[in-house]
Amino acid sequence: MTRQPLLADRGFYLGPVFRRAADRHGAVFVTLDRPLDVNPSLGVDLSYRVLADVVEELSGRLWEAGVRPSEQVAIHKTDNVDIMLLTCAVSRIGAVPALLSPGLSGPVAAQLLERLRRPWLITDRAKLEGPLKGVAGLVRHTLSVDDAPGAIPLEKFAGAEAPAPVRLHPREPSLITHSSGTTGVPKLAVHCPNTMWNRLVPQQAMGWPTRGETAALHMSFVHSRFYHLLGVLLHFGSPLVLITDPDPASVGPLLKRHRPGIVETHPNTFVLWEELADAPGAPLSRVRAYGSTFDAIHPRTVRRLLAASNRRTPWLIQLYGQSETGPVAFQWFTRRSAGRADGRRVGIGIPGFTRVRVTDPDGRPAEPGTPGRIEARTRGRILTYLGAREQYERQLDGEWWQMGDMGYRSRLGTLHLIDREIDRIDAVHSNLEVEDTLMSRLEELREVVIVPGADREPVPVVCVRDDKPLDPERWRKATADLPAMAEPRQWRFEELPMTATWKVKRVEITRMLAEGART
Template sequence: MGVLFDECAELGAATRVYLDRPFDIAADAKTDYSVAELAVLVQDAAGWLAAAGAGPGDRVAIVKDNHWDYDLLACAAVRIGAVPAQLSAHLSGDALEILLKRLEPKLLVSTAGLLERCRQVGVDLASFADTAVTLDSAAVLDWAAPGSVALDDLRGHRAPAPVRRHDDQPLVINHTSGTTGVPKLVVHSTRTIIGKLARFETIRYPRIGVRRTDTVVNASAFAHGRTFCWTASVMCLAPKEVSIITQQDPDVVDPVLRAHPPTIIEAMPASFVRFRPLTDRLDNPFRQVRLFVSTYDAMHPPTIRAYLSASRHRSPLWMQGWGQTETGPLTFRFHTRRSVSAALPQSDTRHLGNPVPIKTRLRVVDPDTFDPLPPGRAGLVLAKTGARALTYVGEPDRWAAKQVGSWWNTGDIGIRNRNGSVQLLDREVDRTPQLSCLATEDLLEDRLPQAVECIVLGCAGEEPLPVVVTADGELEQDCWEQAVRGLPRLKSPVVLTWDQVPRTGTGKVRRAALLEQLTGRTKTSGSGRWT
């Protein structure tokens, strides 16, 4: 990964990369790059990191505004033999303090603004690293963190020669989503995240493989491991264009999509939800898309249906992946216009498809005894894959507790069907005995077209609490009564706007935080032992 862009440039990759805003690490305001120019930027960044004191074996923590230069900085750290740790700026100061204490980084790469925001809540991020590098000048504020250095003072330093590491040594550290508390720090090696995951994606599969004529759009949270893996594969596949979207305001994103209409788009579920109004616009920007890709979280049928209908391609596909930071994708399922048709009695997106062929095995077990369960019985989903990460930084006991022999405990409740496919019901910590929260959310979103999102929260010893997110925070009572007809008993709904719901950096709902916000309690029917 340290020489990824160099090698792609040497092979003549003609890909043009377009940004919705300039990189935070670039001295100019460019939003258009060749692969060769990106290679130079990574080389330059390697020189900056080395000049700041990072070297082989050191950890380099990166926490900044969302952009693809998270991965460019990670490649630069890899190039000098260091181990990058990518942390989302969406995390609270307290969570960042915990993670940085676990990491003990040699170097912290951040922004003066973020350091100041955390300082105001009593957290001095710069104190947890030997040196803090600010991507903007510390002079923009009326203070300077002790030991910090502005990036401008490091520019011009020559990068050392690339450092190679063993395939089983730590390569990159990414954190989990953190929906239930402080995220876990997951360590991947070259063998796991590149050899087992990225290489699998570089095959030009029929229909779903990236072609050299494609325009690939990625609207993601670039601090997460998924984009590090994606960066490796998409650069090797060398599509005509790559477009990077860092924002979620549909009015801001619309002109970017129109300037470079995607044929393949990968986005966080939250981004697909936020961009959905664009599907109704005249000459919508998704008309050329042949493949939509979603990861990170559950997708509900109305959203998938809207995008597949917006495409003018003869037979567009929606590829839904299910997996975890620790394992990479475990299953894939493909949706078509027919499979999510509103004419069907129920469009079931909880069926996640079959395990990735050859690479993954799944088993459903009793949560108490861990005995295997027969098809059709709900239990904990265990996975076996060669792509499993190495460990959690600072939490070896937590890592060990999630291993069941050679199997990995996903912490998800699901059903294994007779054909080998998996049906996801809930996270174990979020489960409720009355119903599947995820399946109920699917039904509610189908029955409430005015809903941007529906969330069902399990409450220990009580009826589940539904939350309906609408554009204006309003919902008519008769619409709700029609929507819940035939469903198990639910509490009266809480109606919120999008910004009133606590979320992770990937847009996932922080269910425990939302439950506490609405009820003052966090106790659910699940044990939470494997979160």
């Protein structure tokens, strides 16, 4: 009798994902919006097989350069799809990719490289001559995808034979990503194949109804969520449209040409793409499923996106979680439910994989409807924070992970999000709820963020589409029945400090207001 492997023996490995998909599904197309930096001659119309070949060829170059199993390899380069391919190539030879956002400032990137204990570094000229200038002493060797001075070009090892794939133990570190950094320097989150597998399986179940549909993705290539979604889509053989530039002027024609059935991006990008709902050629008309994660999405945006589809029953699935846990709760929206959607309702735990609870100040489960601290229990939790084990331990209560959010559960067990703990303002029940209300009442808003002012008063920072002046009379009417707030501060959307996944850094806005950076 053959013993069935335990769940602890299972693992999700990034190295072989494209080859397995190519062997299973053949030459399924993959379209890019810009050529790969590691091989621009390939153009933008590729396939599973082509990308599988690129991953294996890159793994041969890295092995020839001297990279070996379990060594850390930081990837910090200009944003492009080859971040994903380099990640898979590093993983294929058993090394540990450490993914650093292209948007990190030089000092922050240097701090994270220092925590990594002299890793290999894969980068490019733009980074080495800009934010990474002077970090050579923090890394073992620097490899470049181009002709960056002071780095070893990967091209030097072109043609090297790809070694056999290396499979790490399921509980060994296999991927390092970083937290959003909304409240300071990001933390380095250490993943292993087993915890990644425990995130992948429920997401595969959610992806079953849309198996094989063309998927258009604009997501951070340094976030673990991207790789789990990639694993789901490759498993089902979905054609891919991978987008690096979210500008609707370029995205619209691309979506019109490919008519995706699946679209996933960050919530703030979906707000930007609201204008695609009635764009020429109806680029969203064939969408069956939208995916939103990283942050709660505004109900106005959900309604517009679903209305843009001509499919009989389109839906949007919202995943609530964080880098440290993966998704811990989910919520579905249809056209019918979106009409009465509560943007603060983030759903229920994932049966068999996650549990969610709300606790009072003494750590006891809170009564239904009573606000408290949100905690999650999941088999997908990271192993640790690299270089910050004590900080990791402080967020644990036994097996329960403190999410850093305030919320409450309904009598039926549905989780409702109120605010991040650090963003709470006594005069406002929920900043996020007020923001949803304003976004629904003022269609011209691109974003609104409520942050505490110098005296902890609520200060709304607003961004208007096309940078038009905010109409003070419309604002007055829209806020008449809301908690008292300071006069709105109008900023350009590009001025908002953001993370790689377009999360607004509220603490940073508060600091900027305090320093008088904006008036």
